[in-house]
Amino acid sequence: MDTRTISPSSSATTLTPNSNSTLLADSVRLATITFPGIRLQPRDAHKLRGYLGGLFRDHSPLLHNHFDDGTYRQHYPLVQYKVLNEVATLVGLNEGAAPLVQLFLHIRELDLAGKRHPVLDKHIRHESAAIGLGTELYRYRFVTRWLPLNQGNHRDYQALEPAARRMQLTRILTNNILALLKAANVYAPQLPRLMVHLALSEPVLTQFKNQPMLGFGGEFVANVVLPDGLGLGKSVARGFGSVQRLD
Known part of the structure; x- marks a missing residue:
């Protein structure tokens, strides 16, 4: 698992900054x-x-x-x-x-x-809190364990090589963020593409509905503004996947 700390500016060249506004949020x-x-x-x-x-x-x-x-x-x-x-x-x-x-x-x-x-x-x-895609990168940490996997893709994940695991988790987190934006009624297809970079800690087994699931801590960087305290991933109603912005 990649445990490197990612600088919010390290991938800024992959975005298209707007000189008039760094936030396309609602x-x-x-x-x-x-x-x-x-x-x-x-x-x-x-x-x-x-x-x-x-x-x-x-x-x-x-x-x-x-x-x-x-x-x-x-x-x-x-x-x-x-x-x-x-x-x-x-x-x-x-x-x-x-x-x-x-x-x-x-x-x-x-x-x-x-x-x-x-x-x-x-x-x-x-x-009233800002939320939505931006043109700059923001860094977040999971203050409660993130549960990205279900029983089906958990088996697939275990069979993957480390690089493929990172790709799968990045794809899942991207979908988690888009699901939140859609629930908040701030997502539109013409918005900038969501960019996500993970820096997760090693997973730990977490009990979810009496089933052991992999829970992840750590950080991620993305060109999105999220309010502190909202959750991403599985079982956010029970407190999993809560995020906090670090900068």
């Missing part, structure tokens, strides 16, 4: 709720989703990503449950921001697998 609504008095581990994110998604099940299908008839909503999750720096965190994107704002005052405790945590301190930030 903006999205973003709501972030944090509970700084409740310290958790990343593995607790699915408990957070289970409790709050169930508690407010009748409020909006976006909170649990299921429709009223029980079918799964096959789209990028607009409400995501995370543990970032040991802090329980909820992130809502566009239509997913409104339910979080509406329910903020009604969250008085977190019951996680039978352990009750009274909410004594909670914060909410509701903002």
Whole structure:
């Protein structure tokens, strides 16, 4: 696995900078709720989703990503449950921001697998955040493990040589970013081509729905502006693949 640090300017010549604007981004609504008095581990994110998604099940299908008839909503999750720096965190994107704002005052405790945590301190930030393809490179790191593979392509990945593995992961991350841009309604075919360069750490086995999956940390560089805290890859609703911009 390539663990080199990539300079954001190292591939600038592959892009076509616009001297008048370095950002071809739009903006999205973003709501972030944090509970700084409740310290958790990343593995607790699915408990957070289970409790709050169930508690407010009748409020909006976006909170649990299921429709009223029980079918799964096959789209990028607009409400995501995370543990970032040991802090329980909820992130809502566009239509997913409104339910979080509406329910903020009604969250008085977190019951996680039978352990009750009274909410004594909670914060909410509701903002307009830039997102979209740019004409410069930006560097990000995964603050929670990125899960790029499913059971099918996991077997394919294991059979590949290192160079082919990097190519596959780059292709998957590119598709992950495009899926987020489409969910945010800021993608258009005429926009500049998305350029992605990976600098990942060695993968670790991560439990996902009682199945061992490869989870990756590390960094990537891309000509895209992404809001901090949003997730890429599999199971972003449960906190995986959360990103933070480094420059």
